[in-house]
Amino acid sequence: IDIYSRKDYYFNYxxxxxDKVIADLGVTSDEAKRKELLGQAQKILADDAVVGFLYELPKVGVWDAKLQGLWENAPIQANDLTKVKWSE
Structure with a gap:
């Protein structure tokens, strides 16, 4: 998320x-405070509508019914295999 605080990055944001929220995030290790700061950063980015994605590929997949743990509606194009397992 800190890419939006880089002045020379192509967003030109x-x-x-x-920038202050990101700086504060960089110096705290308190998990609750980090969660709060990340929420603030996300809200600022959403309120400012920093980027608009014009196209997103659909995630389409077909797999054996015995394979469990794959996300049906994943937020990313990659398949997270950390919880995938075969059932009987």
Whole structure:
């Protein structure tokens, strides 16, 4: 998420409030505080509508019914195999 605070990145996004949240995030290890800061950063990015994705490929997959643990509606194109297993 910190790519949006890089001035020379192709987004050309500049928001001092967002930069402060990212800076604060970089110096805290408290899990609750990090969660709060990440929420603030996401809200700022959403409110500012920093990027608009014009096209997203559908995730289509076919697999054996005995294979369990694959996400049906994954937020990414890759298949997360960490919880995949075969059933009887």
């Amino acid at each position: 500049d928001n001092p409030a967002f």
